[in-house]
Amino acid sequence: MKDLDIPLNSERDLTIPALNLEQNFTTTTPGDYPDIYKNQLQQSIDNTPSDTITCYTDGSKTDEGCGAGYIITTDNNNTIIHEESHRLPNCCTVFQAELSAITEACNHLTTHTNKHIIIWTDSLSSIQALTTLNNNSRTVANCLNSLNHLGANNNLELRWIAAHTGLWGNEKADELAKLGTTSNLIHKRPVPQSHINNYINNKVIQLNNEHWTKNGPKHTKMILGRNSGKTINNINSSLINNR
Incomplete structure (x- = not known):
């Protein structure tokens, strides 16, 4: 706040x-x-x-x-x-x-x-x-x-x-x-209360986006492992090469 x-x-x-x-x-x-x-x-x-x-x-x-x-x-x-x-x-x-x-x-x-x-x-x-x-x-x-x-x-x-x-x-x-x-x-x-509500809602959305960016998709990481980011990049590269 x-x-x-x-x-x-x-x-x-x-x-x-x-x-x-x-x-x-x-x-x-x-x-x-x-x-x-x-x-x-x-x-x-x-x-x-x-x-x-x-x-x-x-x-x-x-x-x-x-x-x-x-x-x-x-x-x-x-x-x-x-x-x-x-x-x-x-x-x-x-x-x-x-x-x-x-x-x-x-x-x-x-x-x-x-x-x-x-x-x-x-x-x-x-x-x-x-x-x-x-x-x-x-x-x-x-x-x-x-x-x-x-x-x-x-x-x-x-x-x-x-x-x-x-x-x-x-x-x-x-x-x-x-x-x-x-x-x-x-x-x-x-x-007006609507002004206050808008500020709070926008802040919640911002915090949620920051949390998502920082922690990533939790369940995806559990499935693909800790190096999920590297794995996803390899998958994308493989798809591009096989076109």
């Missing part, structure tokens, strides 16, 4: 399992009719009341890093209130980036009260995690707290939006998330 590049003093993305009993927001997902839902998305956005605050969020992970971004608008996207990109530690997952974007958007909107706020995300897994009864992820818990805090004083909705379908808000959030992957501003986030 000492050889692994695991941040020993960093917070892990694990917490004591807790019941999700408070939800000061509503959610909308495709349900059993995803095609109909997707076809109605643009109409739903166009029919949003002009005084509604709309927020589009997204997360991204590339070879350059992991980033999150969001844009907040009103007046049917004609007025941009705020937009932001930020970077997460390279070990973070896209799932964490998606939740981070929602969290940061909620935190920016905490000064608003008695407003109708819609947050659009293309991460269905994030919505599912935020509405599940049991949770043991610190990232999910932080996002849930931010949503509940904002929803306590506002009419808050969390809606799913289809990615890469030409919808302006989602495309803009995607741009901001990708921009965040190269940002110098890195937000501290918990280390």
